[in-house]
Amino acid sequence: MSKKQSVNKAKNREKQKSQEACNKQVEEKGELSPLVFQIDNFNHSEFLQRQGEKKLLQGEPKGIALFELAAQFDSQNPIMFYEQGVALFEYGREVKVKKYLLLANKSFKEATRLDPNYFVAWQAWGKSLSLLGNLFNEHHFYLSAKTKYEKALIVKESVKNDLLSDFYWQYASVMEKIGDHSKEIFDLNIALEAYSVVLAYSEEMPIKFWQDFGNLCLKLASQVNDINLYMKAINCFRNGINRSTSNSESWHYLGIALSQLYEITFDEDHFCQANECFTNAAKLHPQNTPIWKDWAKLLSHSGKRLNDAKRLHSCIEKCHKAYSCNRKDVDTLIIWSEALSHLGLITERLDLIFEGTNKAVEAEDRFTLSPEIYYAFGMNLFALGKYHSDIDYYYQAIEKFQEGLSMCRTSHKLWFHLAYTYAVVAEIESDFSLYERSCKFYQKALYLNPQSSYYYEYGCILLKLAEANHDRTYLELALSNFEEAFNLQKNAVYLRPEWLYQYALALDLKGDVSDEEKFYVKALEILKRVLMLDPEFPDIHYKIALIYSHLGELIEEGQAHERAIAHYKIAYQKNEENDTLLLDWALTLINLAQITPQTEEREQLWKEAEYKFIQAAKLGNTEVSYHLACLYSLMMHYEKAIYHLERAEFFDALPPLDEVLEDEWLENLRQTEVFRSFINHLQA
Numbered sequence: 001m002s003k004k005q006s007v008n009k010a011k012n013r014e015k016q017k018s019q020e021a022c023n024k025q026v027e028e029k030g031e032l033s034p035l036v037f038q039i040d041n042f043n044h045s046e047f048l049q050r051q052g053e054k055k056l057l058q059g060e061p062k063g064i065a066l067f068e069l070a071a072q073f074d075s076q077n078p079i080m081f082y083e084q085g086v087a088l089f090e091y092g093r094e095v096k097v098k099k100y101l102l103l104a105n106k107s108f109k110e111a112t113r114l115d116p117n118y119f120v121a122w123q124a125w126g127k128s129l130s131l132l133g134n135l136f137n138e139h140h141f142y143l144s145a146k147t148k149y150e151k152a153l154i155v156k157e158s159v160k161n162d163l164l165s166d167f168y169w170q171y172a173s174v175m176e177k178i179g180d181h182s183k184e185i186f187d188l189n190i191a192l193e194a195y196s197v198v199l200a201y202s203e204e205m206p207i208k209f210w211q212d213f214g215n216l217c218l219k220l221a222s223q224v225n226d227i228n229l230y231m232k233a234i235n236c237f238r239n240g241i242n243r244s245t246s247n248s249e250s251w252h253y254l255g256i257a258l259s260q261l262y263e264i265t266f267d268e269d270h271f272c273q274a275n276e277c278f279t280n281a282a283k284l285h286p287q288n289t290p291i292w293k294d295w296a297k298l299l300s301h302s303g304k305r306l307n308d309a310k311r312l313h314s315c316i317e318k319c320h321k322a323y324s325c326n327r328k329d330v331d332t333l334i335i336w337s338e339a340l341s342h343l344g345l346i347t348e349r350l351d352l353i354f355e356g357t358n359k360a361v362e363a364e365d366r367f368t369l370s371p372e373i374y375y376a377f378g379m380n381l382f383a384l385g386k387y388h389s390d391i392d393y394y395y396q397a398i399e400k401f402q403e404g405l406s407m408c409r410t411s412h413k414l415w416f417h418l419a420y421t422y423a424v425v426a427e428i429e430s431d432f433s434l435y436e437r438s439c440k441f442y443q444k445a446l447y448l449n450p451q452s453s454y455y456y457e458y459g460c461i462l463l464k465l466a467e468a469n470h471d472r473t474y475l476e477l478a479l480s481n482f483e484e485a486f487n488l489q490k491n492a493v494y495l496r497p498e499w500l501y502q503y504a505l506a507l508d509l510k511g512d513v514s515d516e517e518k519f520y521v522k523a524l525e526i527l528k529r530v531l532m533l534d535p536e537f538p539d540i541h542y543k544i545a546l547i548y549s550h551l552g553e554l555i556e557e558g559q560a561h562e563r564a565i566a567h568y569k570i571a572y573q574k575n576e577e578n579d580t581l582l583l584d585w586a587l588t589l590i591n592l593a594q595i596t597p598q599t600e601e602r603e604q605l606w607k608e609a610e611y612k613f614i615q616a617a618k619l620g621n622t623e624v625s626y627h628l629a630c631l632y633s634l635m636m637h638y639e640k641a642i643y644h645l646e647r648a649e650f651f652d653a654l655p656p657l658d659e660v661l662e663d664e665w666l667e668n669l670r671q672t673e674v675f676r677s678f679i680n681h682l683q684a
Contacts, residue, residue, distance in 0.1 A: 217232045590630075
C-alpha cells in the first residue's frame with residue numbers, strides 16, 4: 001500500500017468516525033459534534049435536515065433544533081425550507097399544536113421568499129393556514145390561506161395536472177369556509193368554480209371530493225333556490241356512490257339533497273328516491289343518528305303537507321330509532337314533538353297532541369332553552385288551538401314563537417309560523433289590523449328564506465286585505481307574490497290546485513278594479529285547469545260562475561252569463577244550502593235580462609231571479625232585500641220595491657246612500673214620490 005493510499009484510508013476512517021460521533025450526539029442531545037465541521041465534502045445541511053425529519057417522524061420535537069442548524073449551513077436553499085415546512089406541518093397536524101404549524105408557515109415563507117415561483121411551497125403554506133383555521137376556529141387563517149393560494153395561481157404554469165387538481169380542491173375548501181363566514185354568495189361561487197376546475201385536471205377524484213363538491217352545491221342551492229344546483233349536488237353524490245355503493249355517507253348526503261329538492265318541487269318521485277337513499281344509508285350504518293333524524297325530517301315534512309298519517313307514523317318510528325342511538329340529540333325530540341302534534345290533529349286524537357307536548361317538555365327539561373324548543377312548543381299550542389277551536393291557544397303559540405325569536409332573529413320558520421298564526425287569529429276576530437301585522441312577519445320570513453310556500457301564504461293575506469280595503473296596492477302585491485311562488489315552484493301548476501285557485505281569485509279582483517277583460521279570461525283559464533286537476537275542488541263551479549258573470553257584465557255578452565248559469569246549476573247541486581250562491585245566481589239572471597231584447601224572455605228571467613232571491617232569503621240571507629227592491633223596480637212593482645228597501649234598512653243591509661241614489665236598477669223607482677219620501681227618511 002502506498003503512502004498516499006494509507007493517508008486516504010486514514011481520512012476515510014476519521015470521516016466515518018466523525019459521522020458516527022455526530023449521529024450519536026444527535027441521537028442523544030440533538031447537538032452537532034465539532035468534529036463534523038472539520039470534515040471536507042460533508043453535506044452538513046442535508047445530514048441535519050434528514051436527522052431532524054427522522055426525529056419529528058418519531059414524535060420528538062427536538063428535531064426542530066436540527067432544522068435550525070441545517071439552515072445555518074444552507075440559508076439560501078428554498079427546497080430545504082420547503083421540506084422543513086412539510087415535516088413541521090405533518091408533525092403539527094399529528095399533535096394538533098399551533099406552535100408547530102406556525103413554525104411550518106415560517107419555513108414556507110422563507111422558501112417562497114427565496115423562490116417566489118415555488119408553486120408547491122405556496123400551496124403547502126395555504127394548506128397549513130387552512131388547517132390552523134380548522135383546528136382553532138380562527139377565521140383570519142382562512143383569509144391568509146386565500147392570499148397564498150392566489151399567489152400559487154399566478155405561478156401555476158407547467159405544474160402537473162394531478163398537483164393542480166389537489167390544489168383547486170384545497171382552494172375551493174378555503175373559499176367555502178370564507179363564504180360561510182362572510183355569508184356572501186360571491187365567495188361560495190368562487191369555491192364552486194374551483195371545484196369545477198378540479199375536474200378539468202382529473203376526472204378520477206375520490207369519494208370525499210364528490211361529497212365536498214355536492215355539499216357546497218347544496219349549500220348554494222338552498223341560498224339561491226336554484227334547482228340546477230340541487231341537480232348538480234345530486235349528481236355529485238351519485239358519482240360518489242358509483243365509486244363505492246357501500247359508503248353510507250354518500251347515500252345519506254344524496255338523501256338530504258333529494259329531500260331538499262322535494263321541499264321545493266313537491267315531486268313525489270323525489271320523495272321516493274330520498275326515502276330509498278335513507279333506507280340504504282341506515283342499512284350500512286344503523287347506529288348513525290343523523291341518518292335517522294334526516295329521514296324523519298323528510299317524512300315529517302311530507303306527512304304534514306299531505307296530511308298523511310302513514311308518513312307521520314313512519315316519521316315517529318324514525319325518531320324512536322334516532323333517540324335509541326343518541327338520547328342527547330335535541331333535534332330528534334323537536335321533530336318527534338311536531339310530528340305527534342300534527343298526527344293528533346289530523347286523526348283527531350288529543351292524546352297524541354299531548355304526547356307531542358311532552359316531547360317538547362322533555363327537550364326543555366334536558367337541554368338549554370333554544371329557539372327550536374320554543375318552536376316545538378308553539379306548534380303544539382297551535383295544534384291545540386285548532387283542535388279545540390280556542391283562540392287562547394293561538395295567542396299562547398304566538399308568545400312561544402316570539403320568545404324563540406327573542407333568542408334568534410334569523411329563524412325563518414319562527415317568523416313564518418308567527419305570521420301564519422296571526423293570520424288565523426285575524427280571521428277568527430275579523431281584525432284586519434292583525435292581517436297587516438301578519439304581513440310584516442311574512443316579509444321577515446321571506447327575507448330570510450324566499451321559498452314558494454311563503455310567497456303563496458303571504459299572497460293569500462294580501463288578497464284578503466285587497467278585498468277588504470279595495471286597495472290596488474295590496475292586490476298588485478298579492479299577484480306578485482303568487483307569481484313568485486309559481487316561478488320558484490314550476491310544477492305547482494300541476495300539483496297545487498289551491499295555489500291556482502287563489503291566483504284566479506286575485507285575477508278576478510284585478511278584472512273588477514281595472515275593467516279589463518283579459519284578467520277575467522285568464523282567471524277562467526286557470527280555474528278550468530283546477531277543475532281538470534281536481535274535479536271535486538270545493539266551490540270551483542261557483543267561482544267559475546261568478547267570474548263568467550263578471551265578464552258578462554263587463555262586455556254585456558249573453559253567452560258569458562249563460563255559461564255562468566250553467567256552472568251555478570252544477571254548484572247548486574253540490575250545495576243547496578248556499579244562500580250566497582243563490583243570491584249571485586239571481587243577480588246574473590237580472591244582468592242577462594238587462595241585455596235580452598225579447599220582453600217575454602226578460603220577464604221569465606226576472607221571475608226566475610225573484611225565485612232565487614226568495615230561496616236565499618229563506619236560508620237567512622239579509623242582503624236579499626235590497627236586491628229584491630232593485631228587481632221589483634225593474635219590474636215596476638213599486639210597492640214591493642219600497643217594502644224591500646225598508647226591510648233592507650231594518651236589517652242594516654242598505655249600501656251607502658250615494659250608491660242607492662245612483663243604482664241604475666232603481667231608476668224607475670226613483671221617479672216615484674214614495675222613493676223620495678224614503679230618501680228623506682234616511683237623510684233625517
